[in-house]
Amino acid sequence: MEHIHWYPGHIAKAEKKLKEQVNIVDVVIEVLDARIPMSSTYPDIEKLLREKPRLILMNKADLANQEETLKWVKIIREKTNCPVIATSASDNRDLSKILNKVIELGQPKIIALVKKGLLPRAVRVMVVGMPNVGKSSIINKLIKKAKTKTGAKAGVTRDQQWVRINPKVDLLDTPGIIPLKQEDQNKAYKLAFVDSIGQNAYDVEAVAEIFVRDVEKIYPNLIRDYYKLEDEEVNIANIALRRNWIVSGGNPDTKRAAQNILNDFRVGRLGKLTLDVNE
Numbered sequence: 001m002e003h004i005h006w007y008p009g010h011i012a013k014a015e016k017k018l019k020e021q022v023n024i025v026d027v028v029i030e031v032l033d034a035r036i037p038m039s040s041t042y043p044d045i046e047k048l049l050r051e052k053p054r055l056i057l058m059n060k061a062d063l064a065n066q067e068e069t070l071k072w073v074k075i076i077r078e079k080t081n082c083p084v085i086a087t088s089a090s091d092n093r094d095l096s097k098i099l100n101k102v103i104e105l106g107q108p109k110i111i112a113l114v115k116k117g118l119l120p121r122a123v124r125v126m127v128v129g130m131p132n133v134g135k136s137s138i139i140n141k142l143i144k145k146a147k148t149k150t151g152a153k154a155g156v157t158r159d160q161q162w163v164r165i166n167p168k169v170d171l172l173d174t175p176g177i178i179p180l181k182q183e184d185q186n187k188a189y190k191l192a193f194v195d196s197i198g199q200n201a202y203d204v205e206a207v208a209e210i211f212v213r214d215v216e217k218i219y220p221n222l223i224r225d226y227y228k229l230e231d232e233e234v235n236i237a238n239i240a241l242r243r244n245w246i247v248s249g250g251n252p253d254t255k256r257a258a259q260n261i262l263n264d265f266r267v268g269r270l271g272k273l274t275l276d277v278n279e
Contacts, residue, residue: 018048018176021126025172026109027102028052031129031138034064034086037072038276039190040130042178049128053105054082057098059134062088068274075278089137092144099142103168123169124162128176132196135175142171189214190275195266208236208258211265218277226270236261 022028028049033040037058042048056076061069069086077084083101087094106123114120127142129135142165162170191197192207193214212223216234224234232238239261240252247253264270 014177015048018128018178019050021172021174021176022049022052022128025052025124025126026106027123027125028054028176029098029102029125029127029138030054030056030082031059031127031133031135032056032076033130033133033194033196034058034061034069034072035194035274036187036190036276037069037076037274039187040133040194040196041076042130045178048178053108054080055098055101055105056080056082056084057138058084058086059089059129059138061086062090063268063272065272065274068278071278072274072276087138089134089141092141095141095144099166099169103166106169122164122167124172125169126172126176128178130178130191130196131198132194135177139171139173139175143173193262193265193275195262204262205236205254205258208261211262212236212239214275215265215270215273218275219271219273222270222273226264 030045030049045054058064058069058073058076073084073086076082083105085094085098085101087098102125103123106125110120110123127135127139143163144165161173163173165171188197189207189210192202193211212234216223223229223239227239227242229238229242232242236254236257237252240246240254240257243257243260245253245256245260265273
């Protein structure tokens, strides 16, 4: 099996920056990809966040299997003891639910400040998550049209920009990127499926082949039916031939097929799929 490669130096640097950001907020919103809710969870998240109150958003729920999403919301809530909301960055109907939960999680901090004789202030929140789980889209959803930057805060690093998104909530407008540290290659492949890993870290054809195999296990005949395969084996070479993606010599253009298959999944053309299976 082709291995997906990681860059430990980048991990240490990213972790240091994330810890600095976490220090200046009261509440953390962790964004997961609803299609791979466990695989997009960082194994050491509690250590990174240092017991900060956390709201977990399962983003891209519009691309995931709805029944599986409901199951995963319950599983993750029980596993983490954190509130969990399935959401989509393109749908604002749950915005007030998210903000109310942030305010609720931040209240103990505000009460503690008041007890010290300080004036109450807005809850400070940041959005964190693995690359490409939709952190920036969630930030944009929270901000909506409220583009008012509130500038530096007392005791807060000056280069951090804040947006007042609610009279009671200030949002750090830059996402906290959880560094990729994944020894589990099965999870690594799932992160590659959803485009959470830069393509220079893996072989696209190897990843697409494993994607096709995994989807056929979870959703039998889905790939076969979508790409109109008949009796032939389900693999990227036969999909290339069926689509008439050919290179010189009449050989299948497996690279083109691989990229198209992954793109079809990523934008939802293959249907609403969840690739983490709860055993």
